[in-house]
Amino acid sequence: MHIVDGIVSAPVLLPATVAAVAGVVYGMSRVEAEDVPKVALLAAAFFIASLIRVPIGPASVHLMLPGLLGLVLGPAIFPAMLAGLLLQALLFGFGGVTTLGLNLFNMALPGFLIFYLFSAPLQKASGRKFALLSGLAGALAAFGAGLLVAGSLALSNGGFLLAAKLILLSNLPVMVVEAFVTIAALRFFAKVKPELLASFTRPTLRATS
Amino acid sequence: MSARTAIAPYSNALAGLLRLFLLLCPLLMISPSVSAAHRLSLFATAEGNSISGRVYFTLSAPYKGEVLLFAQGASSAIVKVTSDDEGRFLFEGVKAGRYRVECRSIDGHLAEARVTVGVLQGGDKKGEAKLPMTGAEKSEAVDVNLLRQAVATELRPLKEQINKLEETLWFTQMIGGLGLLTGMFGIWMFFLARKSGSKRRPS
Numbered sequence: 001m002h003i004v005d006g007i008v009s010a011p012v013l014l015p016a017t018v019a020a021v022a023g024v025v026y027g028m029s030r031v032e033a034e035d036v037p038k039v040a041l042l043a044a045a046f047f048i049a050s051l052i053r054v055p056i057g058p059a060s061v062h063l064m065l066p067g068l069l070g071l072v073l074g075p076a077i078f079p080a081m082l083a084g085l086l087l088q089a090l091l092f093g094f095g096g097v098t099t100l101g102l103n104l105f106n107m108a109l110p111g112f113l114i115f116y117l118f119s120a121p122l123q124k125a126s127g128r129k130f131a132l133l134s135g136l137a138g139a140l141a142a143f144g145a146g147l148l149v150a151g152s153l154a155l156s157n158g159g160f161l162l163a164a165k166l167i168l169l170s171n172l173p174v175m176v177v178e179a180f181v182t183i184a185a186l187r188f189f190a191k192v193k194p195e196l197l198a199s200f201t202r203p204t205l206r207a208t209s
Numbered sequence: 210m211s212a213r214t215a216i217a218p219y220s221n222a223l224a225g226l227l228r229l230f231l232l233l234c235p236l237l238m239i240s241p242s243v244s245a246a247h248r249l250s251l252f253a254t255a256e257g258n259s260i261s262g263r264v265y266f267t268l269s270a271p272y273k274g275e276v277l278l279f280a281q282g283a284s285s286a287i288v289k290v291t292s293d294d295e296g297r298f299l300f301e302g303v304k305a306g307r308y309r310v311e312c313r314s315i316d317g318h319l320a321e322a323r324v325t326v327g328v329l330q331g332g333d334k335k336g337e338a339k340l341p342m343t344g345a346e347k348s349e350a351v352d353v354n355l356l357r358q359a360v361a362t363e364l365r366p367l368k369e370q371i372n373k374l375e376e377t378l379w380f381t382q383m384i385g386g387l388g389l390l391t392g393m394f395g396i397w398m399f400f401l402a403r404k405s406g407s408k409r410r411p412s
Binding site: 003004007032036039040043044047053087088166 | 266270317319379382383385387393394395398402404405
């Protein structure tokens with residue numbers, strides 16, 4: 001899912017990077033000091049989870065947790081994922097430094113959109129409905145991320161069209177796993193630390209404070 | 210407000226999250242033997258007139274796909290082979306010279322290695338004179354050839370071992386990454402706390 005340096009064209013790279021920078025600035029402006037441990041915890045979860053790769057066919061896939069991060073962090077998903085992606089690029093050579101903005105855009109934007117779509121219904125839901133909505137949020141966010149990665153490759157170079165199709169296809173099992181992980185994590189949070197969800201299921205942190 | 214009172218809500222939140230993190234650890238720390246990272250690596254050595262090697266994702270998950278052989282400086286491949294289920298590949302009947310072995314995974318990850326086949330005798334450097342060799346020199350050159358091959362054979366397991374050692378660094382780097390994350394967010398929290406503290410402080 002990490003796009004490497006030198007394979008994406010500038011018309012794809014630049015707008016995505018600008019959008020990612022805007023996302024990071026917006027996300028950082030919404031975080032208060034007491035929220036930082038949550039952001040750090042989920043950044044660490046993202047850092048580890050997306051290092052674990054499972055080979056599927058000719059591609060390799062990994063968890064990204066965009067749904068979980070989006071629902072718990074809201075706009076702060078951008079700085080959280082930036083930290084994880086930056087360290088992955090510097091320590092492991094995953095993705096690249098020039099594609100950092102694009103990778104952030106591809107992985108964080110679906111989570112951010114999921115936050116706006118699902119946070120309010122999740123607040124009101126309980127039991128099976130809560131689990132169903134959580135799973136749907138997790139799967140849709142993973143699908144969105146896969147779609148953006150495939151789209152970035154296909155738009156950059158027609159030669160990557162096959163790769164884009166394969167990425168979408170290999171993303172299907174990831175969606176299922178993401179759905180279950182999101183259900184498990186959100187149910188766990190709702191049970192032991194409900195304020196973890198409540199604090200971020202507001203449109204903006206400062207708007208209501 | 211005393212410093213201790215100001216820090217209390219943060220330390221309570223941190224303690225709660227640390228407990229959560231410890232509970233989530235089993236989910237996150239999947240055994241490195243079944244998981245692998247996302248970078249493509251290629252290892253190639255020459256023996257006689259063949260080039261063999263292995264292509265794999267970090268932590269040894271083999272990559273099955275096309276491996277290309279380029280003459281040094283050339284942009285089009287001489288020959289391509291497909292690596293097997295273990296990621297191993299072999300180019301046979303390669304002429305003496307310098308080569309680049311390249312593999313690009315379907316999702317764009319690139320790995321390459323440079324290999325020299327055979328012994329390039331005297332006059333290898335540009336402008337250096339190539340003197341005809343005497344009989345004794347020829348036999349010495351043959352010995353050098355054999356020596357090169359013997360050294361290459363001996364070095365191969367060593368190189369593979371170095372590659373494996375590099376892979377063990379993965380775990381150390383992962384832990385280091387978590388430490389860096391803690392530090393980065395700690396610094397951010399410090400500045401945010403100072404900012405909110407200065408806002409609350411009466412003038």
